[in-house]
Amino acid sequence: MxxxxxxxxxxxxxxxxxxxxxxxxxxxxxxxxxxxxxxxxxxxxxxxxxxxxxxxxxxxxxxxxxxxxxxxxxxxxxxxxxxxxxxxxxxxxxxxxxxxxxxxxxxxxxxxxxxxxGTQPADTATVALQQRLAADGDRFALLHSYTDDTSPKPETTVLLRALDERVEKPFRVLLEQADLDTYTHTLREGVFETYEAALGWMEDRSSPLPPAAPSTRTISPAAPPIAPPQVRGRAR
Known part of the structure; x- marks a missing residue:
């Protein structure tokens, strides 16, 4: 074929x-x-x-x-x-x-x-966050990202800042982790008050991501996933 x-x-x-x-x-x-x-x-x-x-x-x-x-x-x-x-x-x-x-x-x-x-979302939390990012992504500025595709468990980290200066904790870290054995991935987010605190977590990674407040956006269970996962690049 x-x-x-x-x-x-x-x-x-x-x-x-x-x-x-x-x-x-x-x-x-x-x-x-x-x-x-x-x-x-x-x-x-x-x-x-x-x-x-x-x-x-x-x-x-x-x-x-x-x-x-x-x-x-x-x-x-x-x-x-x-x-x-x-x-x-x-x-x-x-x-x-x-x-x-x-x-x-x-x-x-x-x-x-x-x-x-690419890999498929591993859970509903991943689907919900992907949908929210697709809908509300313009509310944040991209500061840094790092895509690591060199290991059996590729991951992408992203640092965002809210454009609304009234947000109490304006810095957000997104962490996508893939499992190539099950061909799934998870996506999680954490919030930080300062740029330095967000960078510190990205460099250290010894503690869980500080959870974000629950979203006020309603996501219909019947809505199709907006953002299934990315296709990974070849290993270097």
Whole structure:
């Protein structure tokens, strides 16, 4: 049987970059490594003007250790002029990539990762947190992340800061841990009053994550998971 090709289809046949700057940027950030990319989820508007992608870039695992391996990409096409522009973000977790796309016009249900794309959520707490991040991710700024895919139990740590200055404990640490024996993962979060305290926990890890207050957002049990897990990169 032929091997399934999961590389992204940008649907740009017959289209040219809107200017030289876009052409150079698209090559530098996207197209130059497209052979190492896997499309985790994609949505295309019915009029063909916009496309949204969650992409895993396998080339990152050969570069600087710990760098985010996911790309959120939005393509915008001018159908009449046959030109395109784009915007993108490199992010450490699928839910964060989905949140970025949702805030730029992608329907939330359309960018959910299909079954089989990486490990599966191990529990309802993981599903609930992924859904909340996808819905509310724009309330936080990404400060640091580290993706470790070199061990049998890969993990990603993320440090966020709430944009609302009234939040009592504005710093949040997310910890995703995968079990490749069961092909599942968990995602947990902790809250901290200061940047130094959050960094201290990330460096020490001898105590449990300080629990966040229960979310006031209601998540329907029937709602489909917004953010199944990421596909892991190859070991260095």
């Amino acid at each position: 032929p091997r399934t090709d999961y590389r992204p289809d940008f649907r740009l046949d017959g289209f040219e970059p809107v200017n030289d700057t876009v052409e150079e940027a698209f090559w530098d950030h996207i197209d130059s490594e497209s052979d190492s990319m896997t499309t985790l989820a994609a949505h295309h508007s019915t009029d063909g003007r916009a496309s949204f992608y969650v992409i895993h870039n396998g080339a990152v695992t050969w570069g600087i250790p710990g760098e985010p391996q996911l790309i959120a990409l939005r393509l915008e096409r001018d159908i009449a002029a046959k030109s395109y522009s784009f915007e993108h973000a490199r992010l450490p977790l699928p839910a964060m990539a989905q949140s970025w796309l949702i805030k730029r016009g992608c329907p939330a249900e359309a960018i959910a990762l299909p079954p089989g794309m």
